[in-house]
Amino acid sequence: MALTDHNDVFFGSTDNGWTFALLNRPVAAAPGILTSAGFGPREHLGRTVYLLPPGTGGTAARTGDAIGQLLPHTLDIVELAWTARLPQSAAARDDAHITVRGSTVSATAAGQRAHAVLTGLGFTASGDGTLRLADDLDEPETVGRIVRAEAHLLVEGLKVRVDLGIATPDDLPPAPHS
Secondary structure, three states: OOHHHOOOEEEEEOOOOOEEEEEOOOOOOHHHHHHHOOOEEEEEOOEEEEEEOOOOOOHHHHHHHHHHHHOOOOOOEEEOOHHHOOOOOOOOOOOEEEEEEOOEEEEEEOOHHHHHHHHHOOOEEOOOOOEEOOOOOOHHHHHHHHHHHHHHHHHOOOOEEEEOOOOOHHHOOOOOOO
16 A cells, blocks of 8 residues: 555645545545546546646645535545645745655754654654654554644644655556555
8 A cells, every 4th residue: 555545535746746636435425526626537547536737726725625525524634735735936945845755754844943843743863864754654654644744834834845756647556456
């Protein structure tokens, strides 16, 4: 399984700016909710992927509206889509950048506040100047730590980007049963 496969609904972003939603469990209303929000369904490696292309107007609102409409049907939703944040200046630097590469999760912090949040959630210093999550965490715990880190950083008013290591929609993982 991949990090994207543990929750009923997972929202994320590809490196090239697509916003995606994956349904990992049947949520009867979800296909209609996602397509109404503008996500286009596409079959990919045994699963239906719902996609918003880069440059789609109102990506943050569309994603937020979809999540709001999904909540009465499931609370098991993860949203780690950097594309679903309100537009920011291209010159603005992230206060924290979390990177997922396989089972390795690393982070960089641009200041003490971001560093404190990340270390408080179990990221530890590594020899290359980054912070890392322990490799022995199971995938659900890893997802939980990433979600908590992103949420805490955002609540602190810090900018954060989570890079899931998915270059394009074609690189999304197959369905868990494939």
